[in-house]
Amino acid sequence: MTRDTSAVTEAYPFLPLSRDGLVDRVAHSLVNAILSGAIRPGERLAESQIARQMDLSRAPVREALRLLESSGLVEYRANRGFFVHVISATSIRELYELRIVIETAAVRALTETNPGALPGLRAQMAELHRLADEDAEMMAHVSADMQFHRLICEGSGNRRFLQVFDQISNETKLGLLVIGRLYDDAHRMAETHEPIIAAIAAGDADAAAAAIAYHIGVAKDLVTAHIEAQQQQEAGRT
Amino acid sequence: MTRDTSAVTEAYPFLPLSRDGLVDRVAHSLVNAILSGAIRPGERLAESQIARQMDLSRAPVREALRLLESSGLVEYRANRGFFVHVISATSIRELYELRIVIETAAVRALTETNPGALPGLRAQMAELHRLADEDAEMMAHVSADMQFHRLICEGSGNRRFLQVFDQISNETKLGLLVIGRLYDDAHRMAETHEPIIAAIAAGDADAAAAAIAYHIGVAKDLVTAHIEAQQQQEAGRT
DNA sequence: GTTTTGTCGGCTGTCGACAATCTTCTTGAC
DNA sequence: GTCAAGAAGATTGTCGACAGCCGACAAAAC
Numbered sequence: 256m257t258r259d260t261s262a263v264t265e266a267y268p269f270l271p272l273s274r275d276g277l278v279d280r281v282a283h284s285l286v287n288a289i290l291s292g293a294i295r296p297g298e299r300l301a302e303s304q305i306a307r308q309m310d311l312s313r314a315p316v317r318e319a320l321r322l323l324e325s326s327g328l329v330e331y332r333a334n335r336g337f338f339v340h341v342i343s344a345t346s347i348r349e350l351y352e353l354r355i356v357i358e359t360a361a362v363r364a365l366t367e368t369n370p371g372a373l374p375g376l377r378a379q380m381a382e383l384h385r386l387a388d389e390d391a392e393m394m395a396h397v398s399a400d401m402q403f404h405r406l407i408c409e410g411s412g413n414r415r416f417l418q419v420f421d422q423i424s425n426e427t428k429l430g431l432l433v434i435g436r437l438y439d440d441a442h443r444m445a446e447t448h449e450p451i452i453a454a455i456a457a458g459d460a461d462a463a464a465a466a467i468a469y470h471i472g473v474a475k476d477l478v479t480a481h482i483e484a485q486q487q488q489e490a491g492r493t
Numbered sequence: 494m495t496r497d498t499s500a501v502t503e504a505y506p507f508l509p510l511s512r513d514g515l516v517d518r519v520a521h522s523l524v525n526a527i528l529s530g531a532i533r534p535g536e537r538l539a540e541s542q543i544a545r546q547m548d549l550s551r552a553p554v555r556e557a558l559r560l561l562e563s564s565g566l567v568e569y570r571a572n573r574g575f576f577v578h579v580i581s582a583t584s585i586r587e588l589y590e591l592r593i594v595i596e597t598a599a600v601r602a603l604t605e606t607n608p609g610a611l612p613g614l615r616a617q618m619a620e621l622h623r624l625a626d627e628d629a630e631m632m633a634h635v636s637a638d639m640q641f642h643r644l645i646c647e648g649s650g651n652r653r654f655l656q657v658f659d660q661i662s663n664e665t666k667l668g669l670l671v672i673g674r675l676y677d678d679a680h681r682m683a684e685t686h687e688p689i690i691a692a693i694a695a696g697d698a699d700a701a702a703a704a705i706a707y708h709i710g711v712a713k714d715l716v717t718a719h720i721e722a723q724q725q726q727e728a729g730r731t
Numbered sequence: 732g733t734t735t736t737g738t739c740g741g742c743t744g745t746c747g748a749c750a751a752t753c754t755t756c757t758t759g760a761c
Numbered sequence: 762g763t764c765a766a767g768a769a770g771a772t773t774g775t776c777g778a779c780a781g782c783c784g785a786c787a788a789a790a791c
Contacts, residue, residue, distance in 0.1 A: 274571060276744075303772065312746045313773090314552075321556065325563040333514060334752055334773060346652075353653040356598040360590075414584075415591040419657060514774075541742065550776045551743090572743060572782055 277311065281319035284309070289328055289339055290394065290428055300329065300337040327426035340426070344483040347430045350423060351475035357419055358404060358471060359464045361411035362451065366460040372410030376452055379403045380445065387441035396441060397431045403448060407467070434481040447473070515549065519557035522547070527566055527577055528632065528666055538567065538575040565664040578664070582721045585668045588661060589713035595657055596642060596709060597702045599649035600689065604698040610648030614690055617641045618683065625679035634679060635669045641686060645705070672719040685711070 285305075288294045300320060306313045320337045323329040330340045365372055383399050401424055408420040447470055454463035523543075526532045538558060544551045558575045561567040568578045603610055621637050639662055646658040685708055692701035 276571060278744090301772065314745055317556075317773095318559065318744095321559055335754095336773065349651045349653045352598075352651055353657070356594055356654075360594040413587045413590055415587045415661075416594075419591070422660075423653075516774090539742065552775055555743090573784090574743065 277315040278318045278322070281305075281309065281311075281315050282322050285319060285323060286328065286425065289323075290425070290432060292432065294339055296339045296341045296429075296433065298339050300339065302336065323425075326422055326424075328429060340429070342426070342430050342433060342482065344479050344486060347482055348475060348479045350426060350430070351471060351478070353419075353423065354404075354427070355468050355471045355475075357416055358407060359468050361408045361413070361416045361420075362455065362463045362467045363460045364411040364413060364416075365407060366455050366458060366463045369410050369412055370455065370458065372406065373452070373455060375406050375410070376403065376455070379406055380448055380452065383445035383448070384442060387445055390441070393432065393436065396444070397428050400444075401428060407451075430478055430482070434478060434485065515553040516556045516560070519543075519547065519549075519553050520560050523557060523561060524566065524663060527561075528663070528670055530670065532577055534577045534579045534667075534671065536577050538577065540574065561663075564660055564662075566667060578667070580664075580668050580671060580720065582717050582724060585720055586713060586717045588665060588668070589709060589716070591657075591661065592642075592665070593706050593709045593713075595654055596645060597706050599646045599651070599654045599658075600693065600701045600705045601698045602649040602651060602654075603645060604693045604696060604701045607648050607650055608693065608696065610644065611690070611693060613644050613648070614641065614693070617644055618686055618690065621683035621686070622680060625683055628679075631670065631674065634682070635666055638682075639666060645689075668716055668720070672716060672723065 285300075294300070302313045302316045302320065306316045309316070320329055320331070324331050324337070328340055330338050332338070379399065379402055383396075383403065386395055386399055405417070405420060405424065408417045411417070450466040451463060451470060454460075454466050523538075532538070540551045540554045540558065544554045547554070558567055558569070562569050562575070566578055568576050570576065617637065617640055621634075621641065624633055624637055643655070643658055643662065646655045649655070688704040689701060689708060692698075692704050
């Protein structure tokens with residue numbers, strides 16, 4: 256073992272250097288561009304153009320795009336290239352229904368087997384309120400909210416739940432960002448997480464499952480309604 | 494639409510030429526090699542070697558491998574390349590728990606909203622029994638079994654359920670194939686699907702959910718027990 | 732004998748180029 | 762004026778090449 260970084264006696268105070276390759280950096284850059292709205296849904300993502308702008312060859316760009324494809328942010332059509340995924344109301348509704356199924360199971364497992372996850376969840380709640388105080392940007396709110404739900408999946412102990420959650424989280428964010436603003440009062444939005452935490456703290460798995468199903472269900476209705484309205488608006492404009 | 498293959502009047506008896514690109518063909522070839530056991534778990538998949546053997550460049554091979562990575566068949570380590578995924582008992586248990594969650598929700602939706610899916614499920618049952626009569630190969634049984642469950646996800650109406658199912662189906666197959674043989678009597682194995690169909694036919698969503706959860710739960714216990722035994726055996730041999 | 736250092740073969744990461752394919756624009760016929 | 766066919770331009774699909782990185786073994790130092 257020449258490379259055991261967890262060795263008890265660390266000879267030198269060096270942190271491991273970030274080994275992120277080009278592909279990861281390109282992927283990050285693209286995710287940011289899409290989630291920030293700089294690139295709009297439906298828009299074409301020409302690998303040659305991206306490569307030229309980033310001043311590198313097409314190979315890493317192509318791989319990064321394939322990566323984004325598997326997270327649902329980007330769509331690939333054979334011989335046509337990549338396009339930013341266009342979200343439909345149906346697709347988002349189905350996404351939220353999947354989330355209900357996954358997170359319900361996750362919170363149940365967490366409540367029954369891992370109450371030690373509570374402090375982390377409470378801390379994330381505090382972060383949500385802090386952001387509300389600061390009147391932070393939409394993106395920050397969305398990320399913090401998603402992180403709360405991610406902690407639940409992580410705390411379930413089943414890595415598959417987390418894997419599915421991570422796979423759809425970017426798409427969820429995209430859906431939220433497309434509609435702009437959800438709650439007028441960010442504090443009230445944060446508070447809707449309370450019943451979940453209370454049920455976990457009480458050790459009541461059924462109540463926790465019901466609470467999170469309700470919580471996500473409300474979000475589902477809000478988001479799909481928004482998107483349906485937007486789609487109708489767009490259809491009318493055409 | 495210059496390419497409507499479903500045209501009513503077919504002028505010539507030509508089958509549509511497979512428009513699958515190189516990448517898809519390479520991916521298929523690799524999946525077969527892995528699921529047939531020709532390449533063992535843990536083995537290295539050197540893109541250069543594969544490319545040489547298939548007589549093409551590394552680019553399509555690399556893309557195919559990235560594709561397999563997202564379906565969990567293959568693992569990627571930076572600067573080291575691709576390796577066939579090694580399945581652990583824990584990982585398989587978590588996989589089956591995810592399947593229970595997804596398919597329970599799917600069968601519930603199917604029962605409540607899409608009883609029209611029943612004939613297809615019954616046909617697939619018949620196929621299972623036919624294979625049992627013919628004493629077919631393990632791989633054929635496994636595929637037919639998975640197809641039954643896929644039909645349930647498909648019939649749920651939620652494309653996300655199907656998406657998740659497809660993503661993990663290859664890994665599930667790999668797990669089943671690694672252990673060799675499961676049931677001594679293939680007919681009995683086929684029959685364990687009966688209660689699910691009966692519940693759907695009766696329109697009882699709760700019963701259908703319970704039936705499929707039980708069905709998958711049994712498989713989970715069998716498979717994890719097998720794999721645990723195998724792992725212990727291997728550990729002892731070292 | 733054990734640990735560190737140097738070397739080597741093989742593989743991945745990235746590149747630029749060419750061929751195949753699609754899209755768009757133009758042209759021409761009706 | 763509309764539609765179809767063809768040409769031009771741009772983009773993807775695939776390729777072969779080269780530099781950098783990795784793991785393994787050999788050599789050297791202690």
